[in-house]
Amino acid sequence: MVMEKKIRKALRRINVAKITQAVKKLFIEANTMLGDDVVCALKSALPREESATGKQVLEKIIENASIACRSIMPICQDTGLAVLFVEVGQDIHIVGGDLRTAIEEGVRQSYADGFLRKSVCDPLTRKNTGDNTPAIIHIDIVAGDRLKIIAMPKGGGSENVSAAKMLTPAVGIEGIKKFVLETVDQAGANPCPPIIVGIGIGGSLEQACIMAKKALLRPVGEQNRIDERVEQIEKELYQRINKLGIGPAGLGGRVTALAVNVEMMPCHIASLPVAVNIQCHVARHKETIL
Amino acid sequence: MIGVNKEINMGTERKIHTPLTEEVIATLHAGDMVMLSGEVYTARDVAHRRLHEALLKGEKLPIDLQGAVIFYAAPTPTPPNRIIGSIGPTTSYRMDAFTPKLLEQGLKGMIGKGNRLPEVVEAIKKYKSVYFGSIGGIAALTAKCVIEAEIVAYEDLGPEAIRKLTIVDMPVIVINDTEGHDLYAEEQNKWRIIT
Known part of the structure; x- marks a missing residue:
């Protein structure tokens, strides 16, 4: 009895609603806000580019990232297949539903409410699934009581x-x-x-x-x-x-x-x-x- | 260093309006920067398959290909109070299997990204048409060139439906012309350093 109580106390509870919400937010952010590291890399590439056309292309890419971020528009029309890397701490208890369903729901809401393109289809009939699912979900069990979600829209x-x-x-x-x-x-x-x-x-x-x-x-x-x-x-x-x-x-x-x-x-x-x-x-x- | 002094025809942007005529196309050369305006159709993978199948069956196409320009693109959904979502070119080679047939039927221009198969380069020459390259991944910027958009065929395809867009001054660059040039290959070779 004492032992059971201890275990229950040690497990951190996370409700699936929180996971869905997080996934939804991540895909909208990823699709509209290019990472600072990428923007920096593009800017520092400018002086290295000797081709005038190449320079002009880089400038347009940088300008586009800034417009997308300001007007909350997708940087690219290909808002990708939803790839996720999820690290689940072994001291977590997920409650209110199951992890995969919660993630898929987050993807669904993100692509619907964020006006992102649904780019997933049946491989043979090529019929669009309509909600950008299924997502590609890689789950790892790790030490600790945290849940890390990495969202990666892949073109x-x-x-x-x-x-x-x-x-x-x-x-x-x-x-x-x-x-x-x-x-x-x-x-x-x-x-x-x-x-x-x-x-x-x-x-x-x-x-x-x-x-x-x-x-x-x-x-x-x-x-x-x-x-x-x-x-x-x-x-x-x-x-x-x-x-x-x-x-x-x-x-x-x-x-x-x-x-x-x-x-x-x-x-x-x-x-x-x-x-x-x-x-x-x-x-x-x-x-x-x- | 090779290529440093040889540049694409920068600063010589030409304004061109669709539909395209053979007379105008004859004056376009690989490397020309063009500001394209007028009506263009979006069509990509499945729409191409359907157009191609319709032609093989002898059916009437849902769009008029005479002098037409197809933009290999599928935009993001249009948010409220906007004309269109983000839009930009998809990779063109996936349409290669269907392209010669469409060119034979009167298609004159294509906008996409990436190189085409030799048989498509040959067909572009044969049917006096042109392949324009557009920069991929700058879709928020490219969307600003679109002033009207409506779905005109294959609505069930969702993002892949054929849309008629009215564009103004969309910057594109001539990749394959009526002389059989290929800008990607030529420019990349200039800058290549063999070690």
């Missing part, structure tokens, strides 16, 4: 040119770089450069993809500080991608990528999984902790 154009490949261990680090460069080069103007390149190395097929997507959540300009080798890969790929000549809007120039973010983990002795997740310049994500 289709940049997702379409992303790729994952199971390389052979024999190709090594050079093989990884080659695959990334080929993927970015082939993407060209399609993903709305300047892009952010998220890369996952190692794990399994799906884990590499998740790492690549999570790498896109890192503030632009921050390097991987966990592994010096990874930092080196990021620096080299950033240099080489910006020599491809693709430039802003793909009209030629020096600024093709604003950042290259790599996450890495061990993998099977037989494998070398690599995933490249490309993000357009409208790099949107907002988070909150309940």
Whole structure:
């Protein structure tokens, strides 16, 4: 009895209504307010861009972000597939309903009330689901009694040119770089450069993809500080991608990528999984902790 | 360094009005900056499939393609007291499978982003038409060029429905012209540093 009481006391209760409300707010904010890190990166890219057209494109991108924020309009008409990363503290008790339903409801309300485009359809009939659900929800159980929600509207154009490949261990680090460069080069103007390149190395097929997507959540300009080798890969790929000549809007120039973010983990002795997740310049994500 | 002195025809913006004629199109060259005004239709993935299927069946199209310009776009919903939500180009290559047939039927211009398949570049040349590039991801800004918008076909497609937009001075750039040029490839090659 005493023990039971203790447990009950230790669990922090969160009502699902709060989660729905938070998700709704996050997707509207993410779609209308570009992060300061992205705006800063765009502004600091201006002097680096030697192409006059490229400069003009960057200026328009910056101007658009400011108009969108001021008039609460979506930065881009592609308000994305609703991707979420949710970290649930193990000392939380979710009450009033279930977590996934609450999140889906938040997405539904956000896209309806926020005048965001519903861009989800049946893969075969191509019929729109009408409310931008289902969302893509990644849930992790973590230590503590907090609930962290990261909302990431992901556009289709940049997702379409992303790729994952199971390389052979024999190709090594050079093989990884080659695959990334080929993927970015082939993407060209399609993903709305300047892009952010998220890369996952190692794990399994799906884990590499998740790492690549999570790498896109890192503030632009921050390097991987966990592994010096990874930092080196990021620096080299950033240099080489910006020599491809693709430039802003793909009209030629020096600024093709604003950042290259790599996450890495061990993998099977037989494998070398690599995933490249490309993000357009409208790099949107907002988070909150309940 | 390659390319530094070679620029796209900056500062030579031309004002052009739809519908497009072959005479006007003949004067457009890859790299020309154009301020486009007049009526354009929005149509993307599913709308293209439907238009294409209708043509194969010999049915009458719900829109008149003669001299028409299609904008590969689907806007966000229109909030109260606004003409349209945010709007901008989607990636064009997904429409490539349907494009030559539409060009054959009189379509003259397309607005999108990203490169086209060689057969589309060839069809643009053959049918004396033009592909304009527009900057992606600046949809709040582009929406300011739209002064009228109405759904004219395939309303059941929601955001993908065909809309007739009246635009004023929408900035676009000629990517593929009647001479077979491809601005993306040409500009990117100029700035590429092979190491």
